[in-house]
Amino acid sequence: MKTLEVDLGTRSYPIYIGADLIDQSALFNACEKASSLFIVTNSTVAPLYAERLTKTLEKFGKPIHKIVLPDGESYKDWKHLQLIFDDLLKFGADRQTMLIALGGGVIGDMTGFAAASFMRGIRFIQVPTTLLAQVDSSVGGKTGINHPLGKNMIGAFHQPVAVIADLNTLKTLPARELSAGLAEVIKHGAIADAHFLDWIEANASALLACDTNAMAYAVLRSCEIKSAVVSADEREGGIRATLNFGHTFGHAIEAGMGYGQWLHGEAVGCGMVMGAELSYRLGQINQAEFERLSKIIRSMNLPVEPPKFGAERYIELMQVDKKTEGGSIRYVLLEKIGKAQIKSVPDAQVIETLLATGAA
Numbered sequence: 001m002k003t004l005e006v007d008l009g010t011r012s013y014p015i016y017i018g019a020d021l022i023d024q025s026a027l028f029n030a031c032e033k034a035s036s037l038f039i040v041t042n043s044t045v046a047p048l049y050a051e052r053l054t055k056t057l058e059k060f061g062k063p064i065h066k067i068v069l070p071d072g073e074s075y076k077d078w079k080h081l082q083l084i085f086d087d088l089l090k091f092g093a094d095r096q097t098m099l100i101a102l103g104g105g106v107i108g109d110m111t112g113f114a115a116a117s118f119m120r121g122i123r124f125i126q127v128p129t130t131l132l133a134q135v136d137s138s139v140g141g142k143t144g145i146n147h148p149l150g151k152n153m154i155g156a157f158h159q160p161v162a163v164i165a166d167l168n169t170l171k172t173l174p175a176r177e178l179s180a181g182l183a184e185v186i187k188h189g190a191i192a193d194a195h196f197l198d199w200i201e202a203n204a205s206a207l208l209a210c211d212t213n214a215m216a217y218a219v220l221r222s223c224e225i226k227s228a229v230v231s232a233d234e235r236e237g238g239i240r241a242t243l244n245f246g247h248t249f250g251h252a253i254e255a256g257m258g259y260g261q262w263l264h265g266e267a268v269g270c271g272m273v274m275g276a277e278l279s280y281r282l283g284q285i286n287q288a289e290f291e292r293l294s295k296i297i298r299s300m301n302l303p304v305e306p307p308k309f310g311a312e313r314y315i316e317l318m319q320v321d322k323k324t325e326g327g328s329i330r331y332v333l334l335e336k337i338g339k340a341q342i343k344s345v346p347d348a349q350v351i352e353t354l355l356a357t358g359a360a
């Protein structure tokens, strides 16, 4: 097992990465001080892992409740967040209650937001079971839900007290979901570590085969990169925005298509191709670098052809992005492979041409 620390002063927490961690009650020791434990999960993950987790948590001798939400990005909304609050109140949760998010990024984001807002804030643990959640969403404390007009528009920064990433849960993950997670792995290489991107390129087959060693390194290196960024800039005043590479376009695709049509990782993969093309058109990276990144993304079975909404609709969808300032959309661009920056693009023609022709 590997342990990392997200360094945030009094809100610091460990990330545990290893096999069969769901069964290790010592890792859940933050539950010792809890009055009750609520596992929040969904209808797909519950039959796979909820019983094992319940057994592990029984060691603490606290009441354990299970909240099972329907599965899907389209349920990451007010209505289904309310179901969590309904059960917390129905079963007597209080300020010492611990929530445990068991699932992918949808469950993690919703549970985290419920924890941020129930009784003005209670503690929660992330038990991510998708690759995407292990490499990205379980770390950093961004929590929230979608609005029909924009992704993750309602939410809060609220850090978990621990992240417990059990690599063996990835063995039941469908191939399409594995590829979606690989998009965020590629993102970490593209924005922060050129050598990691080389490693991803060289190990594409092992990653797609969900090889245990490859997964262990992909999760570890991604969590190292993300936790360093979050520790430096928890609330996205600056460098944290680089973690949004591919997301200005990607979130527009998710909302524009209707949540759940494109997986988040698929939209981000395609969004990174668009972001790389924009960086190339602006003369920041060369054509070979743009084409290489597109090829890596395509090699992970991710879509690289953006939906043809037309430039006007894309711009309308991207205007609501949280990085927008004073009406000006800000993009995460590559300065070079392994280094990102955030910029407005005053030349509207460049954006319109990119969106009109599509990327790659």
Ligand SMILES: NC(=O)c1ccc[n+]([C@@H]2O[C@H](COP(=O)([O-])OP(=O)(O)OC[C@H]3O[C@@H](n4cnc5c(N)ncnc54)[C@H](O)[C@@H]3O)[C@@H](O)[C@H]2O)c1
Pocket (backbone or CB within 6 Å): 042, 044, 045, 048, 071, 072, 073, 076, 103, 104, 105, 106, 107, 109, 129, 130, 131, 132, 133, 136, 137, 138, 139, 140, 141, 142, 143, 152, 169, 170, 171, 172, 173, 174, 177, 180, 181, 264, 265
């Ligand atoms: N908070 C953040 O920093 C952050 C970062 C990245 C993404 N996100 C959010 O995360 C969400 C995407 O997360 P995701 O890709 O994990 O999607 P998801 O949560 O919808 O999970 C993907 C699918 O895998 C299933 N699943 C989960 N674990 C499984 C397992 N071990 N075996 C079999 N099936 C399993 C789920 O039921 C679901 O059908 C989006 O809403 C995105 O906005 C948040």
Ligand SMILES: O=C(O)C(=O)C[C@@H](O)[C@H](O)[C@H](O)COP(=O)(O)O
Pocket (backbone or CB within 6 Å): 136, 140, 142, 151, 152, 184, 240, 241, 243, 244, 247, 322
């Ligand atoms: O943690 C971050 O910061 C990220 O941007 C990670 C992204 O992969 C993630 O999708 C995040 O939820 C996007 O945040 P948002 O603020 O653009 O909604």
Ligand SMILES: [Zn+2]
Pocket (backbone or CB within 6 Å): 136, 184, 247, 264, 268
């Ligand atoms: Zn993302």
